Amino acid sequence: MSEQRPVVDYYFSFISLWSYVGSVVFRKLVERNDIDVNYKPIDLLAVFAAGGGLPVKDRAPQRQAYRLVEMQRWRDIRGIPLVLHPRYYPANPELGHRMLLVALARGENVESFVHASLKAVWADELNIEDPNTLVALADASGLDGKSLLNATEDPAVADRATELTDQAIARNIFGAPFYFYHDEPFWGQDRLDQLDGAITSGRVGIPFLAP
Numbered sequence: 001m002s003e004q005r006p007v008v009d010y011y012f013s014f015i016s017l018w019s020y021v022g023s024v025v026f027r028k029l030v031e032r033n034d035i036d037v038n039y040k041p042i043d044l045l046a047v048f049a050a051g052g053g054l055p056v057k058d059r060a061p062q063r064q065a066y067r068l069v070e071m072q073r074w075r076d077i078r079g080i081p082l083v084l085h086p087r088y089y090p091a092n093p094e095l096g097h098r099m100l101l102v103a104l105a106r107g108e109n110v111e112s113f114v115h116a117s118l119k120a121v122w123a124d125e126l127n128i129e130d131p132n133t134l135v136a137l138a139d140a141s142g143l144d145g146k147s148l149l150n151a152t153e154d155p156a157v158a159d160r161a162t163e164l165t166d167q168a169i170a171r172n173i174f175g176a177p178f179y180f181y182h183d184e185p186f187w188g189q190d191r192l193d194q195l196d197g198a199i200t201s202g203r204v205g206i207p208f209l210a211p
Helices: 017-021 023-033 044-051 061-078 094-105 111-122 131-140 145-151 155-170 189-201
Strands: 007-012 036-041 178-181 184-187
Touching: 017 023, 017 061, 017 111, 017 189, 023 111, 023 189, 036 094, 036 155, 044 155, 094 111, 094 131, 094 145, 094 155, 111 131, 131 145, 178 189, 184 189
Parallel strands: 007 036
Antiparallel strands: 007 178, 178 184
16 A cells, blocks of 8 residues: 655745745755645735734834845845736735636646736736736646636636635634645745654644744
């Protein structure tokens, strides 16, 4: 009997800077370890509100300035294109998230669509709220963009999106990206090495504990 594939729950948002910064490395980690990924798009503003976080524009000027420094550092470390002030940020990713959920429900391979949608905001300066943009991204990722878009009108899709955000809050998530392996949380793309180590070591997970 073959060993069971590792499973990672991946909570993210198409507007999450750090989800994009870690996207290429995460994809390589997934391939290297033959991971089964549960893609879980969330309403990041709702998660911030529940966890005491603030949208970027509402943070102290000092924190905003340091964020720009970190963006440049990680752009160089990851070797990725990254725009410091994207033309269409902030934006509402809800429609794109719903298209993703439809694709997942159909059993489609969504890996390329997820990466393309993250890159659209932070490197390509595309409007992630625009249906035509989303359809084009889905088509280029091997999906049927128009069909996915049409299916987002199903109320069950909106219910699923709400359910995932509620689930994230219940699991003590306060930002994105968040990765879970054996219920052990890893917050931020800079924890991907730790996630890799947890998977390859076979050790028992460290769950969230009540403070």
